[in-house]
Amino acid sequence: MAIIVQKYGGTSIGTVEKISHVADKIIVEKNNNNDIVVVVSAMDGETNRLLDLAKKINPEVNGRELDVLISTGEQVTISLLALTLIKKGYDAISLTGSQAGIVTNTVFNKARIESINNSIIKNYLNNGKIVIVAGFQGVTVDGDITTLGRGGSDTSAVAISVALDAKECQIFTDVDGVYTTDPRISPGAKKIDHITSEEMLELSSQGSKVLQPRAVEFAGKYDVGIRVLSTFADGTGTLISKENEQEMEKAIISGIAFNEDEAQLTIRGVPDQPGIASLILGPIAECNIEVDMIVQNVGEDGLANFTFTVPRNDYKEAKKSLLKSAKNFNAKKVIGNDKIVKISMVGVGMRTHAGIASKMFSVLASNNINISMISTSEIKISIVTDENNLDTAVNVLHKAFELDK
Ligand code: ASP
Numbered sequence: 001m002a003i004i005v006q007k008y009g010g011t012s013i014g015t016v017e018k019i020s021h022v023a024d025k026i027i028v029e030k031n032n033n034n035d036i037v038v039v040v041s042a043m044d045g046e047t048n049r050l051l052d053l054a055k056k057i058n059p060e061v062n063g064r065e066l067d068v069l070i071s072t073g074e075q076v077t078i079s080l081l082a083l084t085l086i087k088k089g090y091d092a093i094s095l096t097g098s099q100a101g102i103v104t105n106t107v108f109n110k111a112r113i114e115s116i117n118n119s120i121i122k123n124y125l126n127n128g129k130i131v132i133v134a135g136f137q138g139v140t141v142d143g144d145i146t147t148l149g150r151g152g153s154d155t156s157a158v159a160i161s162v163a164l165d166a167k168e169c170q171i172f173t174d175v176d177g178v179y180t181t182d183p184r185i186s187p188g189a190k191k192i193d194h195i196t197s198e199e200m201l202e203l204s205s206q207g208s209k210v211l212q213p214r215a216v217e218f219a220g221k222y223d224v225g226i227r228v229l230s231t232f233a234d235g236t237g238t239l240i241s242k243e244n245e246q247e248m249e250k251a252i253i254s255g256i257a258f259n260e261d262e263a264q265l266t267i268r269g270v271p272d273q274p275g276i277a278s279l280i281l282g283p284i285a286e287c288n289i290e291v292d293m294i295v296q297n298v299g300e301d302g303l304a305n306f307t308f309t310v311p312r313n314d315y316k317e318a319k320k321s322l323l324k325s326a327k328n329f330n331a332k333k334v335i336g337n338d339k340i341v342k343i344s345m346v347g348v349g350m351r352t353h354a355g356i357a358s359k360m361f362s363v364l365a366s367n368n369i370n371i372s373m374i375s376t377s378e379i380k381i382s383i384v385t386d387e388n389n390l391d392t393a394v395n396v397l398h399k400a401f402e403l404d405k
């Protein structure tokens, strides 16, 4: 029997009626003679509701107690789904992350999975049960509950797929696949049938919200196929897997992602010496803040300027750290802007095609869009611009690169 892992997001299980619909979909796969493991998120909006409650007590809330709280959303849905399956005459069991043997490190609110004791789930499967596991959560070796960061249920599902050597990891959501860009911004956006994990990793880390980047990274590393599917409509969705030469020769650009959750910080006039980058970025990394685009340019008189982006939520803390560094190195000044967006074009075809960057810049220029930072990799070009330019920039690029065709 093949093992299939299915993950249902919050919008798919937001009401008991929807949970019943999900149960029916699970039953179809079960009746196809498969072993089924289901990973669920909390009901739509529940994690935000819990976070808001905690923020009323302390706006800067984080750490262990927050994880005890926000992990409860998933405990509700595993139980409701198991109860629904049992009511429909199927043998199901719900497991919290801890009960399922999902062990993480001790970084509360952003924990990483370190191991999964797969014999626990396997034993239940061998006894004919449908196993329902709470996404987004795990446990430390000391028994503390942890969560994996927003959207973390995707990562739970992929990690469980790897641990069980599942045939496929099916991620059910409220869209029917991955699109060339967000259809709310570009109505001409098209569904992608097959995309490489490499491209998907870039798209999701650059702002496409369909999958948590860590989940894609995990899947790519262990070579598990992920299929993104709609809970509410039939279809084959989008398959995310290793590069397949015949299929992948197609478009140069696969998609355009954007991230509105960005802020930019600059420290001016730091000494241009070995070690300076690590002295500036080290303390920021120690606060567990992910620094993204980094640009250093040499100014005058042995001084350099250093600019980078951080998630908007971490802007204040990163700025604080930077102001401290500025004092230490006698830097000239620290400036920041938290009203920026990052727009990225992604495609494995860029490897074999020159001139994509210059075309991107000229399209933006002819639409009067000012670029404040640029970074490129083998399969991606990202720019930073004022947040007011977002819609226009995405639309003109989507058209210019014929993603609507
Ligand atoms: N419930 C968590 C969140 O809202 C995890 C998830 O949905 O994947 O972020």
Ligand code: MG
Binding pocket: 009, 151, 154, 210
């Ligand atoms: Mg999600």
